[in-house]
Amino acid sequence: MNEFWRRLALHPRLRMELFLSSLLINLLGLAGSLYSIQVLNRYLALGIDSTLLTLTVGALIAVVFELALRSARLRIAQWLCARADAALGEAVFDSSVRGQYALLEQLPVAARREILSGLATTQQSFGASNLITLLDAPFALVFLLVLALLNPILALTAILVMGGVVLVSLLAQRRLREPMEAQSRSAIQLAGHQQTLTSGTELVRAFQAAGALRERWNQCTTELTGLRATLGSLQNTIQNASYAGGVLLGMLMMAMGAREVLAGQLDVGSLIGANILAGRALAALTRALGLGEAIGRGQRALELIRQLNAIPQERSDGMTLGQYGGSLRFEDAAFAYPKQPTPIFEHFDFALPASGVLAVIGANGTGKTTLARLLVGLLEPTRGRLLADNMDLRQADPGWWRRQVAYLPQEPLFFDGTLRENLTVMAPDTPDDEVLALCRELGVGPFVEGSADGLSLVLRNGGNSIPLGIRRRLALARALLGKGRVVVLDDPTEGVDADGCKAIAGVLNRLVKSGHSLVVMSNEAFIISAAQAVIDLNQKPQPRIVHAPAAPAVAAGGNTHD
Template identity: 30%
Template structure:
């Protein structure tokens, strides 16, 4: 759940990821501003039309003049209608473009963000991305219209003064009341906006965690603990939202009351002006109409300030995400190797996961030659999978060096490195889409022949070929409906496709039976010829694929050699441990 201490107010200039889309649409915003200005002018003309009818047409029974004025008013109203439609259209177009550009920038940053920085829950991150809508609604709705309306407050007051003289003081007196009410609530609104966003992210976090693990939740009977978390999150969010809505209505209601007061005040005091023969009946009606329009933009501004606080809070949190360092070398695109030999070297590597108390790897050093087959073995938590994650650049070492073909991995572009490293981890997650999509991953340079070849090696082709839709079968979320072995075989085909020079396999047969494992090993033995293999496994049968074993324990390398040498070392250690145990028993 997001913490309130993480919700800070923005400082400095607007970030480029937000200002650039706004600048790109300044032409549309200019059109919206011009349309809003014309609409305000038409409103003034409507009031003057009313005054003319009461003061000139009615007393003189000038029907010809009424017809002419009416025709002119109809033309103006038609233009007013067209301008309002165009204004709404341009606002929506600008909003769609800003939404698209900002959303693209944020999604790309999520894909590029480093795993060791800015880590947050899946639900919290998805909830944060939803705040794009808050920014879009603020910058592409009534914002520009409200800003354009402000100068017309002065123009409208000037027209009232010219028509009604001192009656202008009535709407003028309402302006500071509305402004003070709007400004006075802003500090509290900023704090409540932060609390509301925090509660929203908390709800989203619990919801996504529950839906994404619904089978585990049901089978483990974890519904009670998640229900309590949901109730807490909903209660916190509902309370903050209620307080925010209550406070936000104060300046808006004051503005509405001030608008009514300005209208009725002009009517009341206008009666005395008519009695003194300083104002006509038409002038009174025109002034009363215009008095309401003076305060109306201020009510919009009061509402806008309320939305501005939500937009500021959303901008702050999204900007924190956008300012996180991305993968790869800082300040450059990194090196791209057109050809990779496949050598890997760890030099005195230490690594600790973000927030972890202990190191996952401690002073790890080994070297893998191009084309060498190496098995990583050890107890659970010994650091085997951590080494695999470091090789593909998901994390950087805390200290030490990791070299790929003699180059520090921190100098290599992740986008260029990972296509040359086929990786299969224990979480065989599949994406929504077809089986073809999950294997190819939009790599247009790979044809169907290579897809089928990789699928045959992984044994995925055996069951895909029997499905009517074949490789075009649409998969549900995370491959629901497929067995664990089928998911694993598709994920393995994805790792093998394109024949990358480095292959990393983490328990590649954990979801298959013994006979399938035997057939799969026969296929993989031929597949790995002249390519570097890193095999992580607890199954002795799979170690026939490797010609070297690196054994880890508590994040350290404790044995490194041929399978025979490591087996002898393990037997020796077990003999020593058994002897010590017998001594303690004696």
């Protein structure tokens, strides 16, 4: 409910217009009841056709005005909700792309996917039609007030029945919260298994993982089936309460009204009108109560979105350098992930001069990728400083710094779009000739130019359909087209064949000769031998600097990775 009030509070003038239009609509809604009363009491008594015509024309005019106001109110509510939905969507996008990397990574992928899909649930649950339904609910009092003027006993009867419907519905809705939260948790677990089925076919088949997966799959689906049954029963209780309330109200209104007619306290026309008024009041109330489950789903989705939005965002501005020379320096730096007993490194001091070449070695899990992410600015040291030309990167503008870095991640991914859009994402105006020339230099020219679509090839699903060795070299082309002064490569030759390694070595030699600073996370001998300095992350907690040759040159690798 709070989300509805928040949306209304965004535009006070429109909020007032919605309330006024709702009041007028419900006042015009009295026309049907008054028409019935007047036709039965005046026309049947007098039998004058002009009276019937006048009453009918007046009622039709009221209906026309009511429909016009309903249409205008809907447009106002749609505009208001569209602005709120756009703002919420923008906030979710900003949190996803600017939230602090380390905190975002703590959220499971399935949970993040659930949060993003919750946007549609929120927009539907707190949409214009539901907002209007809630606005109409309080105006049930208008119908009850008119009913009380006709006959207080009938008004009291309607209030008692409606109170019973409200009580049953609220009790059922209160019990909805727990199974809905459990359903959301189970849905996240099932989404993880669905991801395995869709993208892990090789895992399931080659390693006979179907048995282990089936047990978890059946557990999740059984739990979800039970939760849906529980939710269905509670929703059915709410629907039955509304239905039974409508039937009981109609019966009681006719029974009590008949007694009032016999007692001379009410005429037949007023009895029919009173029955219509009571029905309108109950309908407005039950429509609002029927939104309980939808609002509950929306509230749950909104809570997940707020968890994402609560993650602190990285800076959007900061210091920049007029010209970055390319030097890097760690000063008493340390880094540890939350709740991790052993730090990746600590008391780390190291300086890489401009145009220097650094190799970082270490077994899997020793922190090579973490160090790469620190250099790119995705992570920050938990202690100490990382300096670029004597500027602390904590004070730097993250966007500016990442333009200074040509980064090849360990797991190269691409967004859904053309190959050209992906390769030139850091420099959209790059000419195709330059893109193709770099692709040829990296040995992926035949793949790009041999495709019927060329650079217009559409990539889907992160580009996972492209062989890893080619995908890695395309990702390297993307990094280098950004023309960063520092080149940070995380296992650039993993999954690359011998020819591809030679092509990469040639590009690295060119970068060294052109004065770029290189930081390469790799255990490859041909890369290590060419480095000015080698940092060994196998030694904990303080990394070991192994050696520092004077004249770097990258030899052609002889790897034959598949």
